[in-house]
Amino acid sequence: MIKVQARQVQREYQIKNSLGKKEKLTALEDFNLDINEGEFLSLLGPSGCGKSTFLNILAGLDKYDGGEIMMDGEELRERSFDRGIVFQSYALLPWRTVLKNLELGLEIRRINRRERRKIARHYLELVGLAAFENQYPHQLSGGMRQRVAIARVLAYHPGLLLMDEPFAALDAQTRETLQIELLRIWEADKKTILFVTHSIDEAILLSDRVAFMTARPGHIREIIDIDLPRPRTEDIRNSVEFARIRKSVWELLQHEVLKNQSFGAYL
Ligand SMILES: Nc1ncnc2c1ncn2[C@@H]1O[C@H](COP(=O)(O)OP(=O)(O)OP(=O)(O)O)[C@@H](O)[C@H]1O
Numbered sequence: 495m496i497k498v499q500a501r502q503v504q505r506e507y508q509i510k511n512s513l514g515k516k517e518k519l520t521a522l523e524d525f526n527l528d529i530n531e532g533e534f535l536s537l538l539g540p541s542g543c544g545k546s547t548f549l550n551i552l553a554g555l556d557k558y559d560g561g562e563i564m565m566d567g568e569e570l571r572e573r574s575f576d577r578g579i580v581f582q583s584y585a586l587l588p589w590r591t592v593l594k595n596l597e598l599g600l601e602i603r604r605i606n607r608r609e610r611r612k613i614a615r616h617y618l619e620l621v622g623l624a625a626f627e628n629q630y631p632h633q634l635s636g637g638m639r640q641r642v643a644i645a646r647v648l649a650y651h652p653g654l655l656l657m658d659e660p661f662a663a664l665d666a667q668t669r670e671t672l673q674i675e676l677l678r679i680w681e682a683d684k685k686t687i688l689f690v691t692h693s694i695d696e697a698i699l700l701s702d703r704v705a706f707m708t709a710r711p712g713h714i715r716e717i718i719d720i721d722l723p724r725p726r727t728e729d730i731r732n733s734v735e736f737a738r739i740r741k742s743v744w745e746l747l748q749h750e751v752l753k754n755q756s757f758g759a760y761l
Pocket residue numbers: 507508509519520521539540541542543544545546547548582710
């Protein structure tokens with residue numbers, strides 16, 4: 495079943511150019527993408543190509559000016575409790591403690607206090623921050639805040655999980671731990687995940703399919719199936735299969751760079 499169907503989506507922003515004159519900026523144009531129910535799909539593309547724009551539209555935080563987006567067979571509604579987003583920069587409520595931030599989505603879902611605590615603590619432990627439950631966001635480092643944001647959305651358990659470079663601000667070791675943890679959680683309950691990253695290795699490790707966008711105005715240029723077996727563990731990074739897929743992805747990108755210089759801005 496198809497979870498999300500985007501057809502010829504267009505997004506234009508009104509901006510002021512350097513002379514102060516109003517101008518149109520086309521972020522997305524002719525953007526087509528199907529996301530299957532339960533799949534892990536990564537979105538890659540040069541900076542400014544419209545990845546966050548598309549995620550924000552799916553989250554109901556931004557509108558689109560043309561085309562059509564269907565979710566679960568219906569036209570996309572503006573807000574829905576069934577979508578969760580991890581932003582590129584952490585978005586925590588500064589007046590709530592870490593634990594209370596995690597409980598937020600569970601409150602919206604009307605889960606009782608005891609259960610909320612239990613779930614929130616479980617996910618906090620998962621991201622290695624159990625000892626910080628009573629701290630406020632400003633008392634944490636950037637990477638810790640992002641881990642809280644990730645734990646919060648995992649605890650919330652949405653049907654569609656939108657993750658915008660969630661691991662970009664983390665140190666390499668935490669990043670690798672959370673990649674495997676995310677895979678474990680996803681393999682257990684097979685929610686649909688749309689994951690934006692600039693890392694080809696991360697995309698290969700995690701995804702069923704990797705979609706590559708063009709430079710702005712952004713649309714999908716190519717989609718690659720990642721046929722690595724699951725469950726995927728730490729070891730898969732060093733496997734021959736992984737190296738083979740990485741090589742073919744790079745070859746494809748190099749080919750694109752030759753065709754279109756803007757592709758060089760991938761990483
Ligand atoms: N609210 C806005 N108003 C005006 N322009 C915007 C707005 N949001 C995004 N844009 C523009 O739309 C384009 C796409 O931005 P977007 O944030 O989606 O890029 P991105 O692919 O997520 O890039 P990055 O990899 O750097 O995060 C950019 O040129 C950006 O300047």
